Amino acid sequence: MSIRLLALIPVAAAISLALSAAVDAVALPLFLDTTGTILATALAGPGVGIATGVVTSAVNTLRNPTFWPFVVVQIIVALYAWAAARAGLFRSFRTAVPAGLGLGVIASVTSTPISYLVFGCTTTGGIALTTALGKALGLPPLGACFFGSFVSDFGDKAVTFALVTSVLHALPRRTAARFPWALRAIGAA
Amino acid sequence: MTGRRLHPFTLLAIAGALPALAWILPAPIGGACTAAVAFVLTLIPGARLTPGASPGFRGIGVSPGSRPGLVVFRTALLTAVPFWVFLRLLHDVPTTIAIGLRITTMVASFVWLAATLAPDRLVEATVARGWSVTAAYLFAATITAVPTLRDRARRIVEAQRCRGLSPRGSLGNRLRALRALALPLVLSALHDVDERALALETRGMVSGARRTPLAPPPDSAVERAARWALLAACVAALIWRFK
Numbered sequence: 001m002s003i004r005l006l007a008l009i010p011v012a013a014a015i016s017l018a019l020s021a022a023v024d025a026v027a028l029p030l031f032l033d034t035t036g037t038i039l040a041t042a043l044a045g046p047g048v049g050i051a052t053g054v055v056t057s058a059v060n061t062l063r064n065p066t067f068w069p070f071v072v073v074q075i076i077v078a079l080y081a082w083a084a085a086r087a088g089l090f091r092s093f094r095t096a097v098p099a100g101l102g103l104g105v106i107a108s109v110t111s112t113p114i115s116y117l118v119f120g121c122t123t124t125g126g127i128a129l130t131t132a133l134g135k136a137l138g139l140p141p142l143g144a145c146f147f148g149s150f151v152s153d154f155g156d157k158a159v160t161f162a163l164v165t166s167v168l169h170a171l172p173r174r175t176a177a178r179f180p181w182a183l184r185a186i187g188a189a
Numbered sequence: 190m191t192g193r194r195l196h197p198f199t200l201l202a203i204a205g206a207l208p209a210l211a212w213i214l215p216a217p218i219g220g221a222c223t224a225a226v227a228f229v230l231t232l233i234p235g236a237r238l239t240p241g242a243s244p245g246f247r248g249i250g251v252s253p254g255s256r257p258g259l260v261v262f263r264t265a266l267l268t269a270v271p272f273w274v275f276l277r278l279l280h281d282v283p284t285t286i287a288i289g290l291r292i293t294t295m296v297a298s299f300v301w302l303a304a305t306l307a308p309d310r311l312v313e314a315t316v317a318r319g320w321s322v323t324a325a326y327l328f329a330a331t332i333t334a335v336p337t338l339r340d341r342a343r344r345i346v347e348a349q350r351c352r353g354l355s356p357r358g359s360l361g362n363r364l365r366a367l368r369a370l371a372l373p374l375v376l377s378a379l380h381d382v383d384e385r386a387l388a389l390e391t392r393g394m395v396s397g398a399r400r401t402p403l404a405p406p407p408d409s410a411v412e413r414a415a416r417w418a419l420l421a422a423c424v425a426a427l428i429w430r431f432k
């Protein structure tokens with residue numbers, strides 16, 4: 001791995017963890033905690049993306065330990081983002097947003113069994129509340145757990161994909177060309 | 190021995206073993222024991238938190254005369270309490286206690302780890318062991334980069350507000366505001382990559398290069414034995430539980 005790609009990993013992981021300040025400012029129910037993973041994958045491929053996801057989970061675990069078991073989700077997000085980058089789905093919002101919605105479904109399907117088996121569906125406040133809502137609607141425990149994950153992940157991943165698309169298009173071509181996958185991800189190579 | 194003087198690998202081993210045992214041992218006794226041990230650890234002198242290190246930490250009551258151990262204990266407690274509330278919302282009392290004690294063990298262990306593990310000592314320990322420094326670098330560099338980027342994010346939020354950006358209103362307005370706040374942050378962070386790469390290159394951070402630790406943390410035979418004992422305890426508990 002080149003030094004530039006090695007330097008990209010902590011920066012991308014820190015982006016995921018620092019974006020909460022921007023989310024707080026606009027008061028939207030979003031996490032954007034996979035932004036760095038998706039961005040690193042779109043710029044530098046699956047190896048860098050997976051490493052970014054693992055590092056993001058490890059560091060986030062020091063703030064909230066319940067994040068660690070969800071490292072699997074970060075790895076799946078990186079693999080999905082790689083497939084999206086290969087297909088050039090970051091070329092416009094029209095292709096990126098549906099891809100993000102697809103990731104939302106996959107991420108919620110992946111995180112539901114972890115959340116259910118390890119934490120009894122109690123991970124973070126927002127998800128626990130939507131899970132409680134699902135339970136109040138008469139869903140079985142696993143169904144309520146999926147409902148909670150789905151509500152939080154579906155929109156979040158679409159916004160994340162749209163944000164990464166914005167970043168990739170806003171990058172100067174000279175900067176983008178320094179990363180092996182950036183131009184291909186936006187369909188420019 | 191204070192938490193900060195323990196070898197970084199020992200800190201990681203303890204913080205990993207306690208939640209593992211909490212999940213392996215039968216509830217609620219197993220979880221109660223591990224949670225108690227984790228909370229005792231938070232009271233050991235040497236652990237200290239920096240503001241923002243953990244969601245429960247707000248710096249309340251931190252004065253020069255206050256005991257840092259109590260701050261870590263309180264942080265662990267404040268972080269764990271919401272989980273109990275949400276668990277009770279979703280489950281009956283026995284399930285709430287069983288899962289709650291496990292999550293509490295996990296929270297207290299990691300809050301203690303965050304307060305005692307110095308990233309630079311972890312890097313030194315990894316180098317001294319002759320392992321790849323890359324993993325330790327990634328972990329330590331991310332921990333140090335997060336507060337910097339958070340500060341930058343706050344400055345961007347303030348600057349954009351000064352320019353008249355309204356982060357309220359309709360969903361579309363908020364999403365546009367989010368883009369205006371997040372884009373400068375991400376782009377500026379990506380511009381840092383070259384600078385960091387140059388810094389790493391000048392410090393000889395290339396693959397295969399053997400590095401010499403400047404001040405490797407001492408690793409006593411007792412601590413090494415303790416780490417193996419923790420691993421053995423987890424394996425034994427696993428075998429006993431599922432035989």
